[in-house]
Amino acid sequence: MNRLVVTVIAAAAxxxxxxxxxxxxxxxxxxxxxxxxMTVMGNHLGRVAAMVQxxxxxxxxxxxxxxxxxxxxxxxxxxxxxxxxxxxxxxxAKPEIWKDQARFKDLENKMMTEAEKLEAAAKTGNxxxxxxxxxxxxxxxxxxxxxxxxxxxxx
Amino acid sequence: MNRLVVTVIAAAAxxxxxxxxxxxxxxxxxxxxxxxxMTVMGNHLGRVAAMVQxxxxxxxxxxxxxxxxxxxxxxxxxxxxxxxxxxxxxxxAKPEIWKDQARFKDLENKMMTEAEKLEAAAKTGNxxxxxxxxxxxxxxxxxxxxxxxxxxxxx
Numbered sequence: 686m687n688r689l690v691v692t693v694i695a696a697a698a699x700x701x702x703x704x705x706x707x708x709x710x711x712x713x714x715x716x717x718x719x720x721x722x723m724t725v726m727g728n729h730l731g732r733v734a735a736m737v738q739x740x741x742x743x744x745x746x747x748x749x750x751x752x753x754x755x756x757x758x759x760x761x762x763x764x765x766x767x768x769x770x771x772x773x774x775x776x777x778a779k780p781e782i783w784k785d786q787a788r789f790k791d792l793e794n795k796m797m798t799e800a801e802k803l804e805a806a807a808k809t810g811n812x813x814x815x816x817x818x819x820x821x822x823x824x825x826x827x828x829x830x831x832x833x834x835x836x837x838x839x840x
Numbered sequence: 841m842n843r844l845v846v847t848v849i850a851a852a853a854x855x856x857x858x859x860x861x862x863x864x865x866x867x868x869x870x871x872x873x874x875x876x877x878m879t880v881m882g883n884h885l886g887r888v889a890a891m892v893q894x895x896x897x898x899x900x901x902x903x904x905x906x907x908x909x910x911x912x913x914x915x916x917x918x919x920x921x922x923x924x925x926x927x928x929x930x931x932x933a934k935p936e937i938w939k940d941q942a943r944f945k946d947l948e949n950k951m952m953t954e955a956e957k958l959e960a961a962a963k964t965g966n967x968x969x970x971x972x973x974x975x976x977x978x979x980x981x982x983x984x985x986x987x988x989x990x991x992x993x994x995x
Contacts, residue, residue, distance in 0.1 A: 708887065718883050721876035725916065728873050732863065757912050761880065 708764060712773030719765035720776070726758035730822070733803070737816050745810035752800075752807035752815075759800040763793050775838035782833050792829040799825045863919060867928030874920035875931070881913035885977070888958070892971050900965035907955075907962035907970075914955040918948050930993035937988050947984040954980045 709715040729751040735741045736748055766782055766789070782789050799822035806818035864870040884906040890896045891903055921937055921944070937944050954977035961973035 708883075714883075717879055721879035724872055724876035725880060725913075728863075728869075754912065754916075757909065758880075761909075 709767070709770075712770045715765040715767060715770040716774050716776050716778075719762040719770075722758050722761040722765075726755055726762075729754040729758065730826075733807070733815065734819060734823075736812070737819050743812050745807075745812075748812075748815060749804070749807040749810070752804040756797075756800045756804045759797045772839060775840060777835040777838055779833050779835055789829075789833060792825070792832070796822070796825040796829060864922070864925075867925045870920040870922060870925040871929050871931050871933075874917040874925075877913050877916040877920075881910055881917075884909040884913070885981075888962070888970065889974060889978075891967070892974050898967050900962075900967075903967075903970060904959070904962040904965070907959040911952075911955045911959045914952045927994065930995060932990040932993055934988050934990055944984075944988060947980070947987070951977070951980040951984060 709718065732741075732751045733748050733755070736743045766778065768783060770776075771778060771780060771783060799818070803815065803818040803822050806814040864873065887896075887906045888903050888910070891898045921933065923938060925931075926933060926935060926938060954973070958970065958973040958977050961969040
């Protein structure tokens with residue numbers, strides 16, 4: 686790959702992290718990344734929830750597509766909660782994340798598992814199945830947010 | 841689905857958009873979402889680029905996983921560039937996006953196509969194939985950023 690193309694990619698990407706050794710060069714890269722992954726996940730989970738709540742018409746294909754994105758996103762944020770990423774830009778991450786890694790990890794896993802169950806339910810094309818899977822996933826989100834996410838962003 | 845669970849999900853999600861009719865309730869929801877999708881896409885593209893550039897050891901499985909995430913993310917931002925989302929929170933989106941929708945759409949499609957080619961290349965497990973696919977994708981990113989993205993965020 687020639688130097689020009691490498692430069693083009695580096696410039697074009699202009700990204701959060703083109704880090705070599707580390708996935709994130711700076712704590713703020715990690716914080717921005719995990720917040721972004723959560724934002725995207727939340728949006729797509731919200732689209733499924735809107736169907737379950739009857740606020741938008743149920744469309745099995747759209748529900749399944751959104752659930753699949755939720756699963757993809759559910760796997761991403763965790764690597765960005767490394768040591769030293771408790772500050773660097775405004776964050777709602779509580780210090781408890783780094784004090785109780787075992788519980789944080791348990792709740793990560795719980796959420797990922799419930800997201801996969803939602804995707805499986807969505808693949809059946811049956812709204813009742815999706816409803817049944819959405820509750821446990823919502824509770825998994827909430828239990829982690831309750832313990833590990835502040836109401837307000839740090840400065 | 842009972843009211844408690846609905847409330848739990850609404851609270852747990854605490855998301856950018858649980859919008860009913862519209863995917864995004866407010867312009868800032870759309871802007872935050874598209875910026876988040878770009879951030880996640882950029883991070884994972886950066887991980888592939890780091891291997892191509894020799895800054896991290898090549899791992900075919902990891903490259904393929906990251907390329908797959910790039911493809912998923914490449915499809916997401918566009919719906920969030922609706923009319924009226926030119927402001928609402930700091931954004932680098934140029935007004936040209938809404939003045940030349942045909943070209944913007946062309947560049948979207950080009951990027952998505954090149955992302956799929958990168959994924960296909962990554963699936964071969966061959967670093968040279970990945971190198972060959974990364975250049976055109978990088979240029980697709982850059983051509984759109986050149987025309988439609990400002991250097992600085994608006995206030």
